[in-house]
Amino acid sequence: MIQFSRKFWNILTFTILLTGFLWIRYTATHFGPGTNGKTPAPHQGFLAPDFTAQSLSGEEVSLSSLKGKPVLINLWASWCLPCRKEMPALEQIYQDYRGEGFTILAVNATNQDQIEKVNTFVKEYQLNFLILLDENGEITNAYQLSAFPTSFFISADGIIQEVVIGGPMSEALLRSRVEHLLEISKSEAP
Numbered sequence: 036m037i038q039f040s041r042k043f044w045n046i047l048t049f050t051i052l053l054t055g056f057l058w059i060r061y062t063a064t065h066f067g068p069g070t071n072g073k074t075p076a077p078h079q080g081f082l083a084p085d086f087t088a089q090s091l092s093g094e095e096v097s098l099s100s101l102k103g104k105p106v107l108i109n110l111w112a113s114w115c116l117p118c119r120k121e122m123p124a125l126e127q128i129y130q131d132y133r134g135e136g137f138t139i140l141a142v143n144a145t146n147q148d149q150i151e152k153v154n155t156f157v158k159e160y161q162l163n164f165l166i167l168l169d170e171n172g173e174i175t176n177a178y179q180l181s182a183f184p185t186s187f188f189i190s191a192d193g194i195i196q197e198v199v200i201g202g203p204m205s206e207a208l209l210r211s212r213v214e215h216l217l218e219i220s221k222s223e224a225p
Contacts, residue, residue, distance in 0.1 A: 079198060080194065083194070086098055088142065089170075090168070102193055110183065110186070113152040125141070125204075126160065133164075142167045142174050147172075181200060
């Protein structure tokens with residue numbers, strides 16, 4: 036049986052550690068961070084990215100101005116069939132819970148839509164919540180939109196509680212999610 040000296044083991048350990056360190060430095064330099072240099076998509080447990088957008092009525096609205104209120108951000112387009120199907124449920128939920136501080140920011144991907152069609156859509160569905168216009172795609176990019184509709188349920192402290200990609204969401208699903216947001220918001224209140 037071959038016996039190795041302590042010096043041999045020290046050199047072997049040092050060589051392995053040095054090789055590992057050099058490999059980590061090489062891959063970090065040549066391949067970049069694990070997200071390919073992009074910010075990870077907003078998801079549950081993370082602070083919702085702030086934004087400011089113009090509403091259909093011309094007022095500037097920012098997400099941060101609603102801090103302290105539970106918010107549903109719904110990213111949609113007028114040509115999206117699931118968006119059309121879930122809008123009546125969104126309107127009903129808004130009417131039922133707005134008195135408790137709940138609000139909806141329906142962000143239209145205006146860079147992929149037409150403002151005339153947005154106006155027609157809002158009138159057709161008699162929508163009363165805030166309709167915001169994402170004219171240059173900054174909001175859909177910040178939220179890394181992958182499908183219409185996509186909804187972000189955000190608690191009063193600005194933390195994303197749930198993300199629903201695709202739709203349409205039923206009124207029952209919306210109701211349970213909004214009631215959960217309201218519970219969280221009450222527990223966060225001082």
